[in-house]
Amino acid sequence: MTNPFFLPSTLPFGMPPFADIAGEHYAPAFEEGMRQQLEEIAAITSHSDSPTFENTMIPLERSGQVLERVAIVFFNKTSADSNAATDALEEEIAPRFAAHRDAITLNSDLFERIRSIHASLDSSELDAEARYLVERYFTEFTLAGAGLSDDEKTALRDYNSRLSSLTTKFEKNLLADTNDLAVVLDSVAELDGLGASEISAAAGAAADRGLTGKYLISLILPTNQPHLSSLKNADVRGRVFAASRSRGIRGGEFDNRALVLEIVRVRSQRAALLGFTSHAAWVTADETAGNPQRVADMLGKLAPAAARNARTEHAALEKLAGTEVTAADWAFYSEKVRAERYSVDTTQMRPYFEAERVLRDGVFFAASRLYGVTFSERYDLPTYHPDVRVFEVTNEDGTPVGLYTLDLYTRDSKRGGAWMNSLISQSDLLGHPVIVTNNLNVPKPGAGEVTLLTYDEVNTLFHEFGHALHGLFARVTYPKFSGTNTFRDFVEFPSQVNEMWMLWPEVLDNYAKHYQTGEPMSREIVERIHASAAFNEGFLTSEYLAAALIDQAWHRIGVDDEVTDVAAFEAKALADVALDNPAVPPRYSSTYFQHIFANSAYDAGYYSYIWSEVLDADSVEWFTNNGGLTRENGDRFRSLLLAVGGSKNPLEAFRDFRGQDAELQPLLTRRGLN
Known part of the structure; x- marks a missing residue:
């Protein structure tokens, strides 16, 4: 059998040869890829010469290329276009893949070579990126348990394998239960309040x-669903909201409660084995936060003001409604209050947010103005699904940047949420170009009908494209530092900054045009949008902080703590910080908190969004004060921050760009927490 993963792709930019890839190729490629990499590691550790950067770090960075090719394509497929066969293979592969990683990070001989190189760094002549590579490997191997005894490593391998299986099962359960809980309606009258494209999408999905x-x-x-702001029928809103909140708690094969408890228990046991008081302590030890107390201090400062603002907002909603406003009703009535106070109705803005125009005349336009890049659609390259589009990205001088792919629409085979990942990661050492992809979950309208985005979906597209730019622009020597491979509580920063261009006048004027008449959104509406910027921030900040604090509560559990009731634990965690308002549920509840209990790598790290937002708000203030959407500003942000990838300490990169540490005040002002 000719396996397309065994050799590098010959397609432009190394695009995986999706047309040649069949289901039977994955397992043999994983087998061969793991075998080859272990041989490559053995060659390093058996080297008779004393450890050097050239005979240890370079071959380590070159190792595992077959495995990398198959893993990227396979795990992209299981996230974006899974099927029964890939689901079954992932459940089989996940623990073996975890064991393979352990075979490298827990390799005592390899660790000793890295330790030796690290010990002599002060006398080495390595450049800054090479020195940082040694430092990162030494830190990561140490935290991964490379210095444990053989018996402790055996226990650690068991924990890692078990967690890999549990988190994979959680994700599969969540996807299945989310699909199963989709709300079926019998008549178009029940969809009163939705636009024509939304009704078409609902009919097509049925x-x-x-x-x-x-x-x-x-x-x-998330807990709150887009249609809740528009649906006029309170009973239908209640059904949609109840379905959302029911994920993972209905009993049966897709119930995630037992998985949550076991994942938390195993993580705490592993942390104790590694010498930490909790999983959160272990995770934050290698983030910019440093320890969970710093996280708790920040979240604790924000929570009381957010809760207070949410209570004030709730009172205003109930005054308008003249009745009780539940969590299912919040979005609907908040739009009415927004319209009453500011004459802004985001549900009426959809005709101005036609997806193609938002993409080309908004997202791409802003990037072109800032960074001088252009986007040309490629129809000649294979993709993993017919909905996926490919764009070649080129610098102003004609030099290539890479490929950007967009997978916009929802489908039953795609997990929820929105994300960015790489299909090939740039590296000078390996001569690799770069391909990044964005996934969203926008309902697909019927054939021949336009896709109209919600206000939040436009914001999400700008956000995820910020991640894509980080991946596209990073220019590093070593694969370990490619793209967005930086600290988890920093990685959201560039994507959050990119959100600012959604409402930047020059950008908005270019894309926010009525899809039928071409009429631009009026300047008056834009001004009212800015005037209402802090509206509903009590709710939005509270729902986010509630989820972040639930994450921290679960992962600050010690090895001797016993928890048996998921709902009770979550309720207490929220009550302890006064975020237990039933009208403002957490953005994610534990049984559908994919970020922290699946394979999304945000466990004990969901705080990262607001942690990064401190840098983001400070940077937005800098852009605003320095002329905004200019090539000079874009070139500075690109060269000093995005191009760095993960090749230096991220806070140092931020200081290079900003000239100082970030200040908290811009964030407090943005979220109305002054």
């Missing part, structure tokens, strides 16, 4: 499941 003549509202990952 037809895809064989439900002719019916309408299907699919669920997205």
Whole structure:
């Protein structure tokens, strides 16, 4: 069998040869890839010469290329276009893949070579990036348990394997239960309040499941669902919200409660073995936060003001409604209050947010003005799904940057949420170009109808494209530092900064045009949007902080703490910080908190969004004070921050760009927490 993963792709930019990849190729490629990399590691550790950067770090960075090729394509598929065969293979591969990583990070001989090189760094002549590579490997191997005894390593391998299986199962359960809980409606009258494209998408989603003549509202990952702001029927809003909150708690094969408890227990045991008081302590030890107390201090400062603001907002909603406003009603009535106070109705803005125009005349336009890059669609390259689009990105001088791919629409085979990942990661050492992809979950309208985005979906596209730019622009020597491979509580910073261009006048004027008439969104509406910027921030900040604090509460559990009731634990965690307002549920509840209990790598790290937002708000203030959307500003941000990838301490990179440490005040002002 000719396996397309065994050799590098010959397609432009190394695009994986999706047309040649079949299901039977994955398992043999994983087998061969793991075998080859272990041989490569053995060659390093058996080297008779004393450890040097050239005979240890360079071959370590070159190792595992077959495995890298298959893993990137396979795990992209299981996230974006899974099927029964890939689901089964992932459950089999996940623990073996974890064991393979352990075979490298727990290799005593390899660690001793790295330790030796690290000990002599002060007398070495390595450049800054090479020195940082040694420092990162030494730190990561140490925290991974490379210095443990053989018996302790055996226990650690068991924990890692078990966690790999548990988190994979959690993700599969969540996808299945989310699909199962999609709300089926019998008549178009029940969709009163939705636009034509939304109704078309609901009809198409129902037809895809064989439900002719019916309408299907699919669920997205967070607690609050997009249609809740528009649906006029309170009973339908209640059904959609109840479905969202029911994920993972209904009993049966997709119930995630037992998985949550076991994941938390095993993580705490592993942390204790590694010498830490909790999983959160272990995770934050290698983040910019440093320890969970610093996280708790920041979240604790923000929570009381956010909760107070949310209570004030709730009172205003109930005054307008003249009745009780539940969590299911919040989005609907908040839009009415926004319209009453500011004459802004985000649900009425959808006709101005046609997806193609948002992409080309908004997202791409802003990047072109800032960074001088252009985007040309490529129709000749294979993709993993027919909905995926490919764009070649080129610098102003004609030199290539890489490929950007966009997978916009939701489907039952795609996990919830929105994300960016790389299909090939840039590295000078390996001569690799770069391909990045964005995934969103926008309902797909019927054939021939335009896709109109919600206000939040436009914001999400700008956000995820910020990650894509980070991946596209990073120019590093070593694969370890490619793209967005930086600290978890820093990685959201560039993407959050990119959100600012959504409402930047020059950008908004270019894309926010009525899809039928071409009429631009009026300047008056834009001014009212800015005037209402802090509106509903009590709710938004509270729901986010609630999720971040739930994450921290679970992962600050010690090895001797016993928890048996998921709902009770979550309720107490929220009550302890006065975020237990039933009208403001957490953005994610534990049983559908994919970020922390699946394979999203945000466990004990969901705080990262607001931690990074401190840098973001400070940077937005800098851009605003220095002329905004200019090439000079873009070139500075690109060269001093995005191009760095993970090749230096991220806070040093931030200081290079900003000229100082970030200040908290811009964040407090943005979120109305002064």
